[in-house]
Amino acid sequence: MNKPFALLLALSAATLAPAAHAAGNLDCQLRYNLSGWSLIYKTASGNGTVTCSNGASMPVRIEVKGGGLTVGKSKITNGRGSFTGAVSVNELLGTYASVGAHAGAVKSSNAQVMTKGDISLALSGTGKGWDLGVDGAAFTISRR
Numbered sequence: 001m002n003k004p005f006a007l008l009l010a011l012s013a014a015t016l017a018p019a020a021h022a023a024g025n026l027d028c029q030l031r032y033n034l035s036g037w038s039l040i041y042k043t044a045s046g047n048g049t050v051t052c053s054n055g056a057s058m059p060v061r062i063e064v065k066g067g068g069l070t071v072g073k074s075k076i077t078n079g080r081g082s083f084t085g086a087v088s089v090n091e092l093l094g095t096y097a098s099v100g101a102h103a104g105a106v107k108s109s110n111a112q113v114m115t116k117g118d119i120s121l122a123l124s125g126t127g128k129g130w131d132l133g134v135d136g137a138a139f140t141i142s143r144r
Contacts, residue, residue, distance in 0.1 A: 066137025079125025
């Protein structure tokens with residue numbers, strides 16, 4: 001094979017591969033309910049459903065474990081999340097790292113962005129309870 005042709009072939013493959021990968025990015029949403037407590041140590045659990053633009057849907061279990069300068073008890077109902085950077089629904093499973101600030105009395109609210117490699121998850125939700133603090137946590141999504 002001659003060198004200019006091999007170079008052209010290699011450059012073509014290199015430029016097409018990221019475009020093909022980017023074209024496969026899914027638009028996925030998470031709807032969830034989550035309840036938990038914190039007193040320096042933070043724990044929460046709940047359930048949700050992931051739905052994607054390609055028609056895929058998956059019921060999930062959510063576990064949160066972490067700690068920080070935090071105290072409270074809350075229950076988030078009908079929370080929402082948005083994933084970016086995934087090519088398949090199975091890539092959404094796993095543990096995401098998060099750092100968040102939260103405050104509320106009577107009405108508890110939560111908003112945070114977390115990552116797992118190239119995948120990001122932005123969460124928001126409101127509910128009942130009280131909480132105050134800053135924490136770091138592992139947010140784990142698994143199949144139900």
